[in-house]
Amino acid sequence: MIEFSHVWKQYQKPAWALSDISFSVEAGEMCFITGPSGSGKSTVLRLLTRECLPSEGRILVNKTDIRRIPAAKVYLLRRSMGVVVQDFRLLPDRRVFENVALPLRVLGLPAKDIKRKVFLALRMVGLHARIWNTPAELSYGEQKRVAIARAVVNNPRIILADEPTGNLDPDLAGEIMSLFREINRQGTTMLICTHDREIVRKYAGRVLALREGRMRDRGLGS
Amino acid sequence: MNRRGMASVVKDAIGHLRRAKTRHAVSFAVLVLSFLMAGLFLSLSNNLRARAKALSKDVAVVVYFSPSASAEEQRLVADRVRRSPLVASIRSITPEDANDAFLKEFPDLKDVVANLGRNPLPASVEATLRNPAAPETSVAGLMNELRGIPGVEDVQFNRHWSDRIRALGRLSDAIGFLFGGLLILISITVVSGAIRLNILNRRPEIDILHLVGASDGYVRGPFLVEGLLLGAAGGGAAAGLVSLTARLFTIYLGSSLGAFQDLLGFETLSILQAIGLIAGGGLAGLLGSMAALGRVFRS
Numbered sequence: 058m059i060e061f062s063h064v065w066k067q068y069q070k071p072a073w074a075l076s077d078i079s080f081s082v083e084a085g086e087m088c089f090i091t092g093p094s095g096s097g098k099s100t101v102l103r104l105l106t107r108e109c110l111p112s113e114g115r116i117l118v119n120k121t122d123i124r125r126i127p128a129a130k131v132y133l134l135r136r137s138m139g140v141v142v143q144d145f146r147l148l149p150d151r152r153v154f155e156n157v158a159l160p161l162r163v164l165g166l167p168a169k170d171i172k173r174k175v176f177l178a179l180r181m182v183g184l185h186a187r188i189w190n191t192p193a194e195l196s197y198g199e200q201k202r203v204a205i206a207r208a209v210v211n212n213p214r215i216i217l218a219d220e221p222t223g224n225l226d227p228d229l230a231g232e233i234m235s236l237f238r239e240i241n242r243q244g245t246t247m248l249i250c251t252h253d254r255e256i257v258r259k260y261a262g263r264v265l266a267l268r269e270g271r272m273r274d275r276g277l278g279s
Numbered sequence: 280m281n282r283r284g285m286a287s288v289v290k291d292a293i294g295h296l297r298r299a300k301t302r303h304a305v306s307f308a309v310l311v312l313s314f315l316m317a318g319l320f321l322s323l324s325n326n327l328r329a330r331a332k333a334l335s336k337d338v339a340v341v342v343y344f345s346p347s348a349s350a351e352e353q354r355l356v357a358d359r360v361r362r363s364p365l366v367a368s369i370r371s372i373t374p375e376d377a378n379d380a381f382l383k384e385f386p387d388l389k390d391v392v393a394n395l396g397r398n399p400l401p402a403s404v405e406a407t408l409r410n411p412a413a414p415e416t417s418v419a420g421l422m423n424e425l426r427g428i429p430g431v432e433d434v435q436f437n438r439h440w441s442d443r444i445r446a447l448g449r450l451s452d453a454i455g456f457l458f459g460g461l462l463i464l465i466s467i468t469v470v471s472g473a474i475r476l477n478i479l480n481r482r483p484e485i486d487i488l489h490l491v492g493a494s495d496g497y498v499r500g501p502f503l504v505e506g507l508l509l510g511a512a513g514g515g516a517a518a519g520l521v522s523l524t525a526r527l528f529t530i531y532l533g534s535s536l537g538a539f540q541d542l543l544g545f546e547t548l549s550i551l552q553a554i555g556l557i558a559g560g561g562l563a564g565l566l567g568s569m570a571a572l573g574r575v576f577r578s
Contacts, residue, residue, distance in 0.1 A: 106490065125294065136492030146487050159489035162287065207491070 058084040058215060060106065065116030066100055066270075074100045075270045078114070081193050082263075083112045084214070087238070092267035097154045098250035099143075102269075105248070106140060107131050112158040119214065135163065139208030139245075141218040145200050146190040153179065153203050154188045160211045178210040179203075182236060198229040205233070209240055216240065218249045222256055234260050292508060294558055299477050303509060306466070306473040309494070310513025310563065311520070313462035314556050318454025318521035318548060325546035327448035340366075340406045340418060340425075341435050348430030353402060356428055360406045363421050367409045374398045401432060463563050466513070470567030471574075478575045499572050506568025507561045511524035514560020519555040 059082040062219040066075040081249045082088045091099050104116055107123050110148050116123050118134060127133055128137060139160075147156050154175055161171045179185040184195075190199050201221065208216055221237065222230035234256055241247045257264055266273040297304055342360065344353055353371070372380075377400035382389055392399070406420070415436065422434045430507050478485070488498050525545040548556070 132489070132492045132494040132497075133492065138492075140490050142490070146483060146490070148484055148487065159487065162490065163491055163493040165287070174470060 058082055058086070058119060059248065060117040061101070061104075062115045062117070062118060064104065064111045066097075066104065066109070066155075067112045068109075072128075073131065075104075075111075075269050078267075078270075078272055080265050080272065082246060082248055084246055085244050086239070087241040087260075087262035087264050088249070090248065090250045090263045090267060091254060091257055091264055092273075093252055096267040097270040098267055099219055100253075100270075102140070102219050102250060103171070105215075106135055106138065107216055108200070122253045122260075124214060132163075136160075136211070137214050139213040139216045140223050141201075141204050141208045141216065143220040143223055145192075145204040147200060147203055148183075149192055152189050152191055153184065153195070156192065156203055157206045157210050159207060161214070164211060172212060174210055175206075178206040181209065181239075184276075198225060198232070201225065201229075201233060202236070205236060215246045215248065216249070220251055222251060222253055227255075230256060231259075280538065282429050288497075288500040288504055292504035293340055295481075295501055297510065299473070299480070302473045302476060306470045306509055306567075307513050307516075308366065309425035309462075309466045309469045310510060310560055311546060313459060313466040313563075314514045314517030314560050315520050316462050317455050317459025318457060318552075318556055319524060319545065320451050321552060322456065322521050322525055322548055324448045324451035324543040325552075327444050327451060329450060329546055331442075331444040335436070338408055340408070340422060340436055342406070342425055342431055343433045343435070344402045344404075344430055345432040346401060348402070348432075351383075352428070352430030353404070356425065356431060357404050359428065360421075363382045363406070365408055365410075365418060365421060366406045368407050370405045370407075372403045372405060374400050374402050377401070377403065395530045396541075410528060411473045417552055463559070465561050467567045467570070468510060470506055470564050471570040474502055474568045475575055477505070478571060495576075499576075502572055503565060503568045506564035506566075506571075508564070510564020510567070511557050511561035513564070514557040517560065518548060518556040521556075523548050 061078050061080050064075055064078045065073060067073050078097075078101070092098050100109075105118065105123075106112055107126065110124055119137065121132060121134070148159075157175045157178055160173050161174055166174075171235055176185055176188070179188055182205055184199060184202055184206065187199065192203065195203065196264060205218075205221070207219075216237075218237065221233055225233065230253070237247055237249065238260060247262075249262075281576055288402055334458060338359070342356055344356070357369060375398065378392070378398045379385055381400060382392065422436060452568045485498055525547045528545050
């Protein structure tokens with residue numbers, strides 16, 4: 058589903074954000090990328106969403122070389138992914154419903170379908186009762202769950218999550234990870250970036266360890 | 280884009296306009312002012328063109344007699360004019376007829392004429408041409424011949440007036456295009472600035488839209504429609520104000536202009552011209568949005 062082949066990325070000379078990274082993630086797999094801050098985890102996600110291009114190497118997503126996708130068609134690549142970013146990026150002046158509906162509105166679905174799918178996604182994250190609240194009226198953990206609902210609402214084949222458990226207490230982090238595992242069980246490929254080794258140890262999945270932009274270790278969580 | 284998509288873009292654009300009322304009020308005011316300026320000159324030019332057209336319907340060569348001209352001299356001149364192949368018909372006007380017509384046209388000047396103590400207007404012969412659009416050179420020969428006949432004071436060809444008024448109309452158009460054009464350029468810059476601020480203000484939302492797979496067209500569409508709506512509303516308001524000015528001008532100021540009332544009046548815009556102002560406003564708004572989007576997305 059995802060394949061990195063000898064990928065190098067340099068934002069500014071002389072430092073390399075990623076150096077000769079190669080790995081692959083199979084369809085339906087749950088994979089963690091771990092490493093301290095600045096190790097290149099977020100760069101991997103930015104490359105996958107084609108917010109930037111690799112300096113060298115090849116990245117395949119669903120057998121498509123993302124470098125070959127014309128700039129005007131990048132949105133099609135992004136429609137195949139759900140992304141949970143570290144800072145949620147919820148729109149503060151819109152209700153939970155409108156935030157979650159955003160990827161569906163972009164697809165131009167009929168209002169009836171949007172309502173149904175948003176309700177299902179919010180029910181999955183346990184927030185269907187808060188559908189008409191604004192993000193400011195939700196707790197930190199609830200806001201994170203809204204971001205997850207937005208990522209899964211259009212049933213993407215891949216979910217990319219950047220530090221989904223960052224700044225959460227262990228109970229809440231566990232809740233979020235259980236949710237991810239549930240989504241993964243339904244066949245969605247997951248690539249989760251985290252520096253929380255406890256989470257990686259607890260939840261089964263393949264682990265790719267990065268340090269200073271280089272692949273240090275590949276293994277399995279418990 | 281399907282109908283649902285288009286409706287969503289328009290809805291988003293109206294949402295943008297609602298959320299930044301103050302910023303857009305300034306852009307709207309500048310747009311209205313710019314198109315009002317262009318519209319007023321257009322209206323002035325409409326009036327001048329209408330006057331010139333009315334005058335050109337009565338294109339005639341007028342022979343004015345000197346006060347000492349005898350009845351025989353006047354008859355000879357009239358005969359000579361009637362014989363010309365250029366002339367369709369003639370009309371003899373006595374000084375009394377001329378005075379009555381003058382007072383009917385300019386009632387405000389009744390006292391001035393009365394104070395003179397005598398009728399200042401001469402007798403004349405008015406010759407209507409077979410071909411009102413005949414070149415001036417073909418009429419010039421007849422005019423020169425008439426000028427040489429005893430008893431003739433002056434010979435005038437009133438197409439000069441319609442030509443002059445037409446030229447004034449063209450001048451009004453040119454001034455309107457120049458000033459209006461300059462103001463419209465300024466309004467495009469102001470709209471561009473307002474929409475640029477709007478885009479920067481909504482940057483987080485744009486980033487999210489890109490992240491969830493929105494195409495460039497989906498992101499840009501509402502901003503383009505926002506500029507289009509703002510501009511069209513500005514052009515529409517300007518067209519309305521021009522019509523209002525045309526009506527109020529006649530009521531409140533028209534009579535005080537006396538003899539100049541005809542030349543300095545405003546004529547209501549035609550439907551086509553009003554649509555032109557609305558479309559021009561929309562285009563200015565659209566160009567402003569495109570400039571703003573280009574600048575922001577390039578950076």
